[in-house]
Amino acid sequence: MSTLLNFIHDNLDMFYIVILSIFLGIEVISQVPSVLHTPLMSGANAIHGVIIIGAIIAIGETAPDNYPALIIGFLAVVVGTLNVVGGFVVTDRMLEMFKKRKPTTTKTSHNV
Amino acid sequence: MYNLEASILSVCYLTGSVAFITGLKMLAHPDTARRGNQVAAGGMLIAIIATLVLYRSGGTHLHNYVWIAAALAIGAVIGTTAARKVQMTAMPELVSIFNGMGGLCAALISVIEFEHMAQASPVLHSLIIIAGLVIGSVSFSGSMVAYGKLSGKVKDHTFRGQHSFNLIVLALVLFGIVYLLCRNPGMPGSFVFYTLLALSVSYGVFFVLPIGGADMPVVISLLNACTGVATACGGFLYQNPVMLTGGILVGSAGMILTIIMCKAMNRSLTNVLVGSFGG
Numbered sequence: 132m133s134t135l136l137n138f139i140h141d142n143l144d145m146f147y148i149v150i151l152s153i154f155l156g157i158e159v160i161s162q163v164p165s166v167l168h169t170p171l172m173s174g175a176n177a178i179h180g181v182i183i184i185g186a187i188i189a190i191g192e193t194a195p196d197n198y199p200a201l202i203i204g205f206l207a208v209v210v211g212t213l214n215v216v217g218g219f220v221v222t223d224r225m226l227e228m229f230k231k232r233k234p235t236t237t238k239t240s241h242n243v
Numbered sequence: 244m245y246n247l248e249a250s251i252l253s254v255c256y257l258t259g260s261v262a263f264i265t266g267l268k269m270l271a272h273p274d275t276a277r278r279g280n281q282v283a284a285g286g287m288l289i290a291i292i293a294t295l296v297l298y299r300s301g302g303t304h305l306h307n308y309v310w311i312a313a314a315l316a317i318g319a320v321i322g323t324t325a326a327r328k329v330q331m332t333a334m335p336e337l338v339s340i341f342n343g344m345g346g347l348c349a350a351l352i353s354v355i356e357f358e359h360m361a362q363a364s365p366v367l368h369s370l371i372i373i374a375g376l377v378i379g380s381v382s383f384s385g386s387m388v389a390y391g392k393l394s395g396k397v398k399d400h401t402f403r404g405q406h407s408f409n410l411i412v413l414a415l416v417l418f419g420i421v422y423l424l425c426r427n428p429g430m431p432g433s434f435v436f437y438t439l440l441a442l443s444v445s446y447g448v449f450f451v452l453p454i455g456g457a458d459m460p461v462v463i464s465l466l467n468a469c470t471g472v473a474t475a476c477g478g479f480l481y482q483n484p485v486m487l488t489g490g491i492l493v494g495s496a497g498m499i500l501t502i503i504m505c506k507a508m509n510r511s512l513t514n515v516l517v518g519s520f521g522g
Contacts, residue, residue: 138367145479148487155264156495163271165507168500172464173338174270174280175497178263179470180341181287181489182348184294185477189355190314191298191305200355201307205314207351212318213325214345215291219284220326221337222270226277228331 170225177218183211248297253484255293260488262286267496290485339390339463342470346382349375349473350440356480357436366424368480373420375476376436377443382469384447389463392456401453406517412446458515461504465512468497 139146163171190204262282269279298305305311322341329337353376360372391397402408419439423432454462471493478487505512 134366138365142479142482145482145484145487148484149475149491152488152491153495156267156492156497157499159264159268159492160271160496160499160503163500163503164273167271167273167276168464168504168507169335169338169460170276170280171267171270172460172467172497172500173334174276174283175267175471175493175500176338176342176345176467177280178267178283178287178489179345179467179474179493180348181259181263181290181486182345182352182470182474182477184290184483184486185352185474185481186348187291187294187311188298188300188305188481188483189352190307190311192300192359193307193355195307200358201310203351203355204307205310207348207355208311208314209318209321210344210351211348212315213322214341214348215287215322216319217322217326217337217341217344219280219287220323221329221334221341222280223277224326224331225334226280229273229276 166229170222170229173218173222173225177215177222180211180215180218183208183215186211248299252293252297255289255297256483256485259286259290259293259485262289263485263489263492267492333394335460335463336390336393339386339393339459339466342463342467343383343386343390345470346379346386346466346473349379349470349477350383350443351379352477352480353379354440357433369424370420371476371479373423373436373439375473375480376440377416377420378469378476379473380440380443381447381450382466382473384444385451385466385469386447386463388448388451389459389466392451393459397452399453399455405449405453409446409449412442412449416442416446454516461501461508461512461515464497464501464504468494468501471495471497 160171186204186207190201190208193200193204195201263286266279266281266283266286269275269282272279295305295311325337353372356372357376360369388397392399416439419435419442422435423439426432426435451462451466471490474490475487475494476490478484478490502512505515
C-alpha cells in the first residue's frame with residue numbers, strides 16, 4: 132500500500148496529466164458529426180503514433196553492440212514511423228475526399 | 244547548457260501536446276478537419292525532432308543514430324507510399340494496419356525494456372512494462388484480424404464455447420501478469436514474459452475473430468483506444484509528457500468515439516462485442 136502511495140506521490144504530475152487528458156478527450160470529440168467518425172478515428176490513430184518517441188529513446192539508449200535489442204528497436208522505430216506517417220497521410224487523403232462532396236451527403240455515416 | 248537543452252525539450256513537448264489537443268478538436272468539425280490533421284502532424288514532427296536532437300538520459304545523448312535514421316527513412320517511405328497508393332475504399336483496412344503497427348511498436352518497446360529491467364525494479368515499474376506489452380500485442384493482433392476481415396481475407400469464425408475459451412485465455416494472461424509481478428528475484432521471468440506475449444497475441448486474434456465483419460469499424464475504434472492506452476504506458480515508463488498526453492487523449496477520445504459509433508448503429512458496445520456468440 133505504501134509503495135502505491137509513494138508511487139502516486141512521486142509521479143503526481145503524471146497522474147494529473149492522465150486525469151485531465153481523459154476528460155479532455157471526452158470533451159473534445161463529444162460533438163462529432165457521424166460523417167467525420169472515420170477520419171477522426173484515423174487522425175486519433177496517427178496521434179497515438181507518438182509511441183515512436185518511446186521507440187527512439189529505447190533504441191537510443193541501447194548499447195551499440197547489443198544486436199538483439201538493436202534489431203528489435205529498429206523494428207519498433209520502423210513500425211512506429213509507419214503508424215505516424217501513414218496515419219497522417221491517409222487521414223489527409225480522406226479529408227481531401229470529403230471536401231469535394233456536398234454537405235447534403237452527410238447521411239452516409241461510417242460505412243467503413 | 245544542459246539545463247537550456249532540457250528546457251527547450253520540455254517546451255517542444257508542451258507544444259506537441261497542445262498541437263495534439265487542438266488538432267483533435269479541429270478534426271471533430273467538418274470545416275477545420277483537414278487543418279486539424281496538419282496541426283497534429285506538425286506537433287508530432289516537433290516532438291520527434293526535439294527528442295532526436297535534445298533528449299539526454301543520465302547526461303549522455305542518444306546513440307545508434309544510423310539505426311534510427313535508417314528505420315525512420317524506411318518507415319516514412321513505406322508509410323507514405325501505402326497511404327498514397329491505397330484505393331479510397333480500402334482506407335479503413337489501412338488504418339487498421341497502421342493501428343496494429345502502433346500496438347506492435349508498444350509491445351516491442353516493452354520487450355527491450357524488459358531485457359534492460361533490473362531484477363530489483365519496483366513492482367509498479369514492471370507493471371507498466373507488462374501492461375504495455377499485453378495491451379500493445381492484443382491491439383496488434385486484433386487489428387491484423389480486423390484488417391483481414393475488412394479485406395475479405397478472413398471469414399467470421401465461431402465455434403461452440405468460444406466465449407468461455409476467450410475468458411480462459413484472458414484468465415491465463417492475467418495469471419501471467421500476476422506471476423511476473425509477484426515472483427521472487429530468483430524465479431524465471433523471461434519464459435513467462437514471452438509466453439505472456441504469445442498469449443496476448445492469440446487473445447487479440449480470438450477476441451476479434453467471432454465479431455461480425457460489419458462491426459469492424461467499431462472494433463478498430465476500440466483497438467485504437469487500446470493502442471492509445473499502450474502509448475500512455477510508454478509515457479509513464481519514460482516519464483514523457485507528450486506520449487502520456489497523446490496516448491490518454493486517444494484512449495479516452497477513442498473510447499467515446501467507439502460508443503458514439505455504436506449508438507449511430509442503434510446498438511450497445513456489449514451487443515457488438517458478444518452479440519455474435521449467440522449464433
